[in-house]
Amino acid sequence: MRLTGTGAGDNIRGMSRESEILVIGAGIGGLTLALALHARGLPCRLFEAAPEFQPLGVGINMLPHAIRELSALGLQSGLGAYGVEAREFAYFNRHGQAVFAEPCGRFAGYEHPHFSIHRADLHKVLLDAVRERLGPDAVRLGHCCVGVEQDAEGVTARFDGVEPAAGSIAIAADGFHSAVRRQFHPSEGAPHFGGINMWRGVTRRKPFLTGASVTRVGTVARGKMVIYPIRQFADGTQLINWNTEQPRADHKPNDWATPGRIEDFIEPFADWRFDWLDVPALIADAEFILEYPMVDRQPIGRWTFGRVTLLGDAAHPMYPRGGNGGAQAILDAEALARLLDGFDDPKAALQAYEDERLAPTSEIVLTNRDQPPDYIIETVEALTGGERFERIDDVIDPAELAAISDRYKDIAGYSVGTAKR
Template sequence: MILIIGGGIGGLTLALNLHRAGIRCQVFESAKEIKPLGVGLNILPHAMRELSFLGLESNIAKDAIETRDVSFYNRFGQHIFTETRGRFAGYEWPQYSIHRASLHDVLMKAVYDRLGSDAIKKGHRFKELEQSNEGVVAHFNTEGSCPGVRTYRGCAIVGCDGIKSVVRSSFYEKNDPLIYSGITMWRGITKWPPFLSGSSMVYAGWLETGKVIAYPISKTDDGMHIINWLCEFYCPPRNPKGDWGQKGRIEDFIWSCKEMTFSWLNIPEMIKAAEVILEYPMVDKEPLKKWSFGRVTLLGDAAHPMYPRGSNGAGQSIIDARCLADNLTSECDEVTAFRKYESDRRPKTSAVVHANRSNPPDAILREVYERTGDKPFKELNDVISVDELEALSDQYKKIAGFKLEAVHNNKSPM
């Protein structure tokens, strides 16, 4: 029995992969009740590929928007670059924009359907572990019907307990701080009319003066869209704890986008109509030199917390889950499987952590901002060529593993 600590995106995807491989597992989640927390995220084709193999694509599609294109603008609304995405760009798998809670719900229902009603033990907060040559023991503080302390035994532990992982801190108690990027993000959702192609993702502005990202994540019955938006800029740390649920205040950031009243989207008006505003610091941690300790390993944000930019936080955890399940299937013991999983995934995800710091997918906007000195341009070609724009976009795709050839060449699950 594999003990999965954390029933977030990575933990649940791992449970589904292990079930498919015929490996027994049990998920432990600290939350007593799963609430629809967070806002939107993107599932890129490399992650959708794995979710499709798990038979989840049609359920995801029910409450998501299939992204058609991504467009970049400067803060004056001048168009810089557009590229198609997912199936519209020739991938076999789509790109979806979705509320995190909807994705989580699809995964959770699939886990209950396939693994049974007791597959997720809620109200179980992991505290500490022990291991020997024979197996592992995990200790939990429990809430709910039988509050107290509970202990479970298994053959291995996978820490999927997110950016503040307690499993990780069992091995890295010291010198493992959250590192603030200097950027704070305000995120929210607003019911608003469709814009551009109706399934476009847009990036506008740059971090020195204020950058906005907006994309639809679902449709409403009256023809409107639920738009996920994000407004971010450089500022001193405000919420360094990295709490996904922290409420945000419009007066703290609306000034940064007040002139982004584009003909195709009035950004300040859309933000003023928000149903939810959250504030989150862009934080990550230094990539680790080791994730696997005998019968214990890490997955997702617990292993490689990264800035939530480039749509890779959820995606990389989904890919980790497939890789870990494949190794547990092909190796005859957990220790070897964990070592092999780590040697495949650690260098790749460390590269994404670094790319998200220095060469994110919207580096295009930084280039144009710097070359124009934050002024409107007359001819884009005088500032940057189409070849350079494509090269910048391709560079991130290559590092994050979602270049078309890489996604298509990857083998099907074992």
């Protein structure tokens, strides 16, 4: 994309405000995109609805395919300073019996690590880098986008109560409730609710298992948990992120800040006192609890409309299973920056981006509904009727469980070979 001049440096120095790329939303996807564009000499400005950034949400797993891209942007050591480098994925039934385990990240032979990290820490690393590299004013807070208009020359983003902004193209990274997606897909309707509710929290305690295990326990029907450490403290304790899933007929709106109550979800976990972790104590000692519904959206057939496209959750909101929503937003950002740099015509670049990213992310959305990695435990549960077993090898060949994990990695683009790219 050659906006002015002939080279990346010319683009930056000769840039008029009207030829900048407008990025709507300064979450994981928008910030990564800004860094990736900057690295290629393509100027942009970000417009964020929030008046200020709050330390939002809890933990997030950044798998090697995401870290590969963040490392290319020079962020690996910053992330490592905050997060915990995960060593293994470990799966258990509801009795706390080990069903399957495999190394992850560098311990599995990936070139890049797998970090489990607090969402606020990840966001801070990205935001600090954007402000340092693009300037303190690169992110305009309090800019809630209400729509984007375009003509042959460029785009105009409109905001609630503030001046509009003009640019060459607009990238909507405005998350699950994307206003820009709604503009282009006005009849899409409410999010798809999977009949499952989640309650999440963080608890500071001493490490469990390897001190760097990403564990999945139980099944949705009888109560499921995902538990992993996201911060290491000097006194040897860790901040443990935990998430529960249970079937429910209805749900509250999907907002990451909705508070949850222990009494609404504790029942299936009340006797989960395993020799490796006391789950009721973990939940009881939580610093806070949040409630969130299992929602996504049916994949859509089109993200790109001339000079405007969708990225991240705005493009492909997915169930938060398998640690891939944020990762896919990061992969989108890499692809989009690369293609914008490679094409003279920005509209052709946006179309090429959709052609590259829409099909694989749609497959992940659908796979996260039916066969996420915890399908491993569902498979064992079906074979044992949910009862204890003597030896897992008598229940199923562990190679079959490994195949479930490998299939998910293939679909999500983080098999060892692919992630090395």
